[in-house]
Amino acid sequence: MALINSLTLSFNDKTLEQAFLRATFDRTRYQGRTAMIVGMLVYLLCGIIDHWFAPAELVDDVWRTRLTALCVPTFVMLVTFTPWFSKLCHLLLAAVGFAAGVGLICMQILLPFDSSPYYYPMMVLVTFYTYNFIGTRFAFALGVDLMLLVAYNLLFGKLMAYPLQIMVSHDFFIVSANLIGGSTGYLAEHGRRTLFLRERELDNQRQHHLTRSLHDGLTGLPNRDLLYDRITQAMSEAQRHGSIHCGFFLDLDGFKSINDKLSHKVGDRVLREVGQKLIATVRSIDTVARIGGDEFFVLALDIGNEAAATGFAAKLLDQLTRPIPGIPDEVDLGASIGFCLFPYDGMTVSDLIHRADEAMYQVKNNGKGNFKMADCTSTLTAFGT
Structure with missing residues (x-):
């Protein structure tokens, strides 16, 4: 299934569409503001030709029409500085192009037929402006320019009865502008959306590789590198705020017999189950890491004191001694x-890891299945405990 609708250029996935609009919003706003400033300047400069091609008695009416049309970009420019613009940006920018075209049509209606050759070329400029400069989406620009084309033919071909050869001549250039400007706008937006997909894919790949490089491939737990980084952050935080953290070094007892008697496949499942048990036991702010073989490390933040750390160790030990489904009693x-x-x-x-490791081996040498605190409490007094 195609990700991009070939007609509207919208992403078929609404979540992806919203992500694209958020990612391109700043560019859309900047381009829209620039286009409105330039467009209003050109629209005003168009008034220079009034001196030669508008009857003196109609110049004021033409200018009132021109300035009325400029109220729309002025209003939209103000809206760009409000939160409302993020919700309606493409529709508002399309309205700027529509107002420019309607203003030109109204000015041309006021003027005599002989003046039309000097004003209708602005319709060609409006076509390119809406497709390629204002920054609205292709689908909106297409709708605006088609409505202006239909209105132009109805008003001047039917209502004002311009000669057929004049209407054909005008339509030729306006339709050509639509084909060229529309094709360019279509390809430009399609390219932006394709680039967005590619960048998103690359970001996902980078995140995937980063996650793999910092996590254990078997259990999905943080590995030694990520653990070191989090301990370093905890050290800095502790020295700033005087909080006490704790590192727990865990080594499984009896794991070798599982590998020997039940196979390494069962052993791998046990390691994954142990990881999940530890995650279910600790708090969301803590870190459970696998640092090799059947060795795990738990970083418990803001543990408070020795009594709390001892209780935490007992809780971990209790979880790990509970039976694992599928493992013989x-x-x-x-x-x-x-x-x-x-x-x-x-x-x-x-x-830190070495001290916790040494305390763990003292437990191993004294019968296993227990916990022990490393001898580092005396140095904690310097940090206010």
């Missing part, structure tokens, strides 16, 4: 946890 899976409060004097990310 005789398989004894547990965890050993070492944790370290921070910040402390001379702290580095590597040192």
